[in-house]
Each structure stands twice: as structure tokens, then as C-alpha cells.
Amino acid sequence: MAPPVLVTDHWYDFRDLGNLSSRLLESLADVLPQGAVYVLAAVIGFVASFVIFVLPSQLFVGVYGERKLIARVQSRYGPNRVGPFGLLQPIADTIKLMQKEALTPKSADRALMYAAPALFVAPCVLLFAVIPFGPNMVFADTSVSLLFYVAISALPVISAFIAGWSHNNKYSVFGSVRMVAMAISYEVPLVLGLLGIVLFTGTLSLQGITIWQKELDIWLVVLQPIALAIFFIGVSAELNRTPTDIAEAESEIVAGYLTEYSGMKWGLFYGMDIGYALAASAFAATVFLGGWTLFGLERWVPPWIIFIGKTHLFYALFIWTRGTLPRLRIDQLMGFAWKFMLPLALVNLVMVATERMFWVEQAADDSVVYVFALVNIVAAGALVYAWSRILGYRPEDYPTKARLVETAGGYVPIESAKGGAQ
Amino acid sequence: MEGVGAAVAFWTLAGVTLFAAAGIMFSRNLLHAVLLLILTFIGIAGFFVLLSAEFLAMAQVIIYVGAIAVLVLFAVLLTPRAGRDNGESKMLLPAVLLAVCLGAVVLFVITDTSWNTVPSAPAVEHEPKVAASDLGEALLSTWILPFELASVLLTAALVGAILLVRSPEEEAEDMPS
Numbered sequence: 001m002a003p004p005v006l007v008t009d010h011w012y013d014f015r016d017l018g019n020l021s022s023r024l025l026e027s028l029a030d031v032l033p034q035g036a037v038y039v040l041a042a043v044i045g046f047v048a049s050f051v052i053f054v055l056p057s058q059l060f061v062g063v064y065g066e067r068k069l070i071a072r073v074q075s076r077y078g079p080n081r082v083g084p085f086g087l088l089q090p091i092a093d094t095i096k097l098m099q100k101e102a103l104t105p106k107s108a109d110r111a112l113m114y115a116a117p118a119l120f121v122a123p124c125v126l127l128f129a130v131i132p133f134g135p136n137m138v139f140a141d142t143s144v145s146l147l148f149y150v151a152i153s154a155l156p157v158i159s160a161f162i163a164g165w166s167h168n169n170k171y172s173v174f175g176s177v178r179m180v181a182m183a184i185s186y187e188v189p190l191v192l193g194l195l196g197i198v199l200f201t202g203t204l205s206l207q208g209i210t211i212w213q214k215e216l217d218i219w220l221v222v223l224q225p226i227a228l229a230i231f232f233i234g235v236s237a238e239l240n241r242t243p244t245d246i247a248e249a250e251s252e253i254v255a256g257y258l259t260e261y262s263g264m265k266w267g268l269f270y271g272m273d274i275g276y277a278l279a280a281s282a283f284a285a286t287v288f289l290g291g292w293t294l295f296g297l298e299r300w301v302p303p304w305i306i307f308i309g310k311t312h313l314f315y316a317l318f319i320w321t322r323g324t325l326p327r328l329r330i331d332q333l334m335g336f337a338w339k340f341m342l343p344l345a346l347v348n349l350v351m352v353a354t355e356r357m358f359w360v361e362q363a364a365d366d367s368v369v370y371v372f373a374l375v376n377i378v379a380a381g382a383l384v385y386a387w388s389r390i391l392g393y394r395p396e397d398y399p400t401k402a403r404l405v406e407t408a409g410g411y412v413p414i415e416s417a418k419g420g421a422q
Numbered sequence: 423m424e425g426v427g428a429a430v431a432f433w434t435l436a437g438v439t440l441f442a443a444a445g446i447m448f449s450r451n452l453l454h455a456v457l458l459l460i461l462t463f464i465g466i467a468g469f470f471v472l473l474s475a476e477f478l479a480m481a482q483v484i485i486y487v488g489a490i491a492v493l494v495l496f497a498v499l500l501t502p503r504a505g506r507d508n509g510e511s512k513m514l515l516p517a518v519l520l521a522v523c524l525g526a527v528v529l530f531v532i533t534d535t536s537w538n539t540v541p542s543a544p545a546v547e548h549e550p551k552v553a554a555s556d557l558g559e560a561l562l563s564t565w566i567l568p569f570e571l572a573s574v575l576l577t578a579a580l581v582g583a584i585l586l587v588r589s590p591e592e593e594a595e596d597m598p599s
Contacts, residue, residue, distance in 0.1 A: 184489070
């Protein structure tokens with residue numbers, strides 16, 4: 001598709017840093033020997049992305065902001081010792097982690113244990129390749145970037161599995177198995193939810209979805225509220241965020257697949273958990289919140305600042321749920337994926353398909369999307385209410401006895417249970 | 423795609439894929455073999471990208487790496503003797519025989535097919551790319567019968583799996599008493 005006419009292609013147009021970097025590389029390609037320009041591009045990309053995204057987002061919003069905000073949610077102070085307002089706490093933590101001894105159990109599978117953290121980091125970096133930060137600021141603008149995101153975000157599950165298996169520790173394997181089971185369950189409604197987006201916009205490209213939302217002046221969050229809810233819950237289950245972090249539930253299985261890791265190897269997992277949450281936030285900001293557009297304001301404010309702001313907004317939602325909700329049990333989570341989210345995703349898909357058919361077949365005006373938005377919001381509210389109040393079972397407000405014991409037929413002494421089974 | 427970058431990418435991918443495929447054969451550890459299998463799948467997805475078939479590459483990663491490989495990992499975990507030194511195999515001779523036969527068939531197909539090689543002309547660059555929507559339309563119009571047959575096959579597999587894992591107690595529960 002044609003790139004949107006938003007920015008001029010002068011190198012000094014800082015609304016889009018893509019101009020500057022491409023101009024710089026083009027002029028240097030003639031001077032430098034062949035191939036060296038790729039190295040230079042890598043260095044520039046590293047420095048630029050570190051300064052404008054990784055440092056503020058990963059370190060300060062991700063590590064510091066998360067701890068501080070959760071502390072506020074839970075009526076604590078949070079980090080406030082190192083530096084002004086505790087701002088240097090993440091740096092102090094990193095130095096501590098680097099100095100720490102990285103223990104390896106004797107019976108562990110050494111090669112796999114060393115490979116797992118590296119394999120966990122790589123997909124996170126890859127995910128940002130397709131995220132459009134601005135009109136020209138997208139590294140790999142392929143036509144299937146939405147699928148790319150779905151495909152690559154399935155890879156860390158395998159790394160976590162390797163991590164858990166390599167320890168030769170039963171709690172680690174429990175964590176791995178839980179992680180894989182969750183990933184399989186939540187992938188299905190998540191992809192079905194995203195299918196609704198693709199049906200509406202008719203493109204698999206993230207840049208295309210952003211431009212679609214810009215042209216119709218509507219965010220997909222109002223057209224697809226169910227898809228957003230499904231994506232948010234599904235992704236937080238896949239990423240092991242707290243309401244759903246049963247793969248490393250420290251009250252049940254020491255630390256899941258991270259049990260035997262220490263030092264910077266653990267630090268990589270911790271940092272990349274935040275990295276994946278940021279990538280998911282960036283993806284959601286692109287798909288649901290209009291990406292780098294803001295109803296015309298992107299002419300005056302650099303689009304990449306708008307985009308990073310939206311990413312942080314979504315990430316704050318992750319932090320909020322993490323600070324507020326208690327951890328769920330694994331059977332509750334599995335039941336939720338298969339009995340609640342999957343039917344909802346299917347209903348949403350049928351709704352979207354019907355609306356899209358109507359739109360195309362009747363050759364309706366583009367303003368019909370506002371009607372669709374209204375219909376979908378009402379339908380989403382009605383469906384969630386119906387599923388939680390009428391179709392599902394009503395939770396007891398004041399249970400008189402433990403439900404599971406009652407369902408199992410009361411307490412049975414061991415002796416008689418043995419006798420009964422034989 | 424052409425040029426030095428593509429050549430480097432091709433040979434790197436070929437090396438990695440072949441190394442991983444050989445590793446599956448020679449690895450004594452079942453779990454290492456599965457992980458190398460995943461690496462092979464990813465290498466093949468890389469070849470699809472080199473052939474400008476991005477959709478196929480993504481589908482390969484989603485289906486084979488994201489779904490099938492994870493299921494295989496699960497199966498390995500549930501296998502009783504998938505320990506760390508799972509190496510003793512008593513089926514060496516039949517395996518070698520089967521491998522030789524399979525290799526002969528593949529070799530025959532490779533040598534017998536007349537490969538349409540595209541002359542290395544710059545005209546290739548402007549070839550229309552196959553979009554994901556084209557694939558979808560072809561799948562739901564021209565190839566609708568195999569598509570539906572595949573779904574019937576999958577449903578049969580699902581029913582079969584449920585039948586296989588049902589315990590006698592569950593069977594008794596569903597019987598009209």
C-alpha cells in the first residue's frame with residue numbers, strides 16, 4: 001500500500017526518524033566498502049532504539065514504574081532509596097545481578113540450561129521488527145506482520161520449556177508443563193480474536209491496520225471490544241503476568257521453570273518478561289488503539305512519541321491488573337480459556353463476518369462502521385453479562401463448606417477409600 | 423531476492439537446517455532430538471522467506487513450531503522412558519532398511535523431475551507476489567474439496583483421541599443406568 005502522506009522526506013523532519021537514518025545510510029553506502037553499511041545500520045539501530053525506546057520503556061517504565069505502581073496499588077512506598085525517588089534502583093539491581101554467582105546444578109543439562117536464556121531473549125527483539133513506530137519507522141514492513149507477531153510470540157514458550165527441563169528438578173518441570181498447557185489453551189481464542197481484526201481491515205499488515213484506522217477515523221477498540229478483552233487476557237496468560245502466572249507460582253511450585261536460575265541468567269528471564277509485555281502492549285497499541293495516529297495530532301507531535309505513549313498506557317493496564325488481582329488456580333484458568341473465551345471468540349468472529357459481508361455486499365457507506373461499533377459494544381456487554389450471570393454457574397457469596405470436598409462426596413478416610421476402590 | 427545477502431542467508435540456513443536434521447538422527451537424548459527438530463522447522467521457514475513466500479513461512483512457524491512441536495514436547499514428557507540416556511534401540515536393522523528405501527524414493531523423485539529453473543534475469547523482480555488473500559480464495563474455491571476433507575480427517579482424529587483416552591469409569595458414567 002502507498003505510504004501515508006504525512007511527513008516530508010527532508011532528513012531534518014524529526015516527526016519521522018526513518019528519513020534521517022535512511023538518508024544517512026544511503027549517503028554512506030557509496031563511501032564505505034560493501035557490507036560495512038549493514039554493520040553501521042545495526043549500530044545506529046541499536047543506539048537509536050536504546051535511547052528512544054529501550055531505556056525509557058524497559059528500564060524506567062518496565063522495572064521501576066512497575067514496582068512503584070504496584071507498590072502504590074498495594075499501599076506501599078516501593079523503591080525509594082537509590083537515587084532521587086529511587087529512580088536508580090533498576091541500575092543497582094542490574095549490577096547486583098551481574099555480580100551474583102550463576103549456579104548450575106550438578107545433574108542439570110548444562111548446554112540447554114545455558115541456551116535457554118539466550119533463546120528467550122531473541123524472539124523478544126524479533127517482535128519489535130514489525131511494530132510500526134511511525135509512517136516510515138518500521139523495520140520490516142512485510143504484508144504478514146500480524147501473523148509474524150503471532151508466530152514469534154509462540155517461541156518463548158519453547159525456551160521456557162527448555163529452561164524448566166534442563167534443571168532436572170521436578171518443580172521446574174511442573175512449571176514448564178503448566179506454561180506449555182497454558183500457551184496451547186490461550187493461543188486458540190487469542191488467534192480467533194485477532195482474526196476478527198483481520199476480517200474487518202482486510203489486511204495482515206500492522207502498518208495497513210494503522211492506516212485503515214486512520215482513514216476511517218475510528219479505533220478498532222470500539223469496533224472489537226471482545227477481541228481486545230480476549231487479547232488482553234490471552235496475552236497475559238501467555239506471558240505469565242501475575243493474575244495468570246501459574247507457571248512460576250511461588251506459593252505452589254517454588255519458582256516454576258526459574259527455580260534453579262540465579263544471577264544474570266535469571267535476570268535475562270525477568271527483563272525479557274517485561275520486554276514481552278512491552279511488545280504485547282506495542283502490538284495492542286497498534287492494532288486496537290490506532291498505532292501512531294491520534295486524530296490529526298500526529299502532524300504536530302512526532303508519531304513515535306504518540307506511539308510510545310500508547311504503549312505505556314497499555315502497559316499500565318498490565319501493571320494495574322497485576323497489582324489488583326490475586327493468582328488463579330490452574331483448573332480455573334484452563335476452564336476459562338476453553339469454556340468462556342473460546343465460545344466468545346467464535347461468536348465475535350461470526351458477528352464480524354456478518355458485518356463485513358453487509359458492508360461489502362450492500363456497498364454501504366464508510367460511516368456504517370460507527371453503527372457497527374455501537375452494535376458491537378452493546379453485544380460485548382450483553383455477551384459478557386450473559387456468560388457470567390446466566391450461562392455460567394453463579395459463585396456463592398458466602399459458601400458454608402468447601403466446594404470441592406462436597407463435590408467429591410465428603411471426606412473419606414483412607415482405609416475405607418482403599419477398600420472401596422478394590 | 424538476489425545478491426550477496428541472499429546467498430549468505432541461503433547457505434547459513436542450509437547449514438543450520440542440515441546440521442539440525444543430522445542432529446535428530448544422531449542425538450541419543452530424545453528431548454535434544456525434539457529441540458533440533460524445532461530448529462529444522464525454523465530453518466525451513468527461513469527458506470520460505472527467501473523464496474518470498476512470507477505467508478507460508480509464518481504458517482510454518484505457527485503450525486509446526488508453535489503447535490506441533492509443543493505437542494511433541496508434551497508427548498515426550500509423558501513418555502515413560504524419555505529419560506536422559508534413552509539410547510538403546512533394538513530396531514536398528516529395520517530402521518536402516520526403511521531409511522534406505524525412503525532415500526531411494528526421494529532420490530528417484532529428485533532426479534526424475536524436470537526442475538523449471540528460472541534464468542537469473544532481473545525480470546524476476548517484478549513477478550506478482552502471491553498475497554495471503556489469493557491463497558485463501560484458492561483454498562475456498564478451487565481446492566475446496568481437499569480443504570473440507572482435511573477438516574473431516576481432523577474431526578475423526580479428535581473423536582478417535584477422545585475414544586482412546588476414555589477410562590472405563592467414564593464409560594460407565596455415560597451408560598444409561
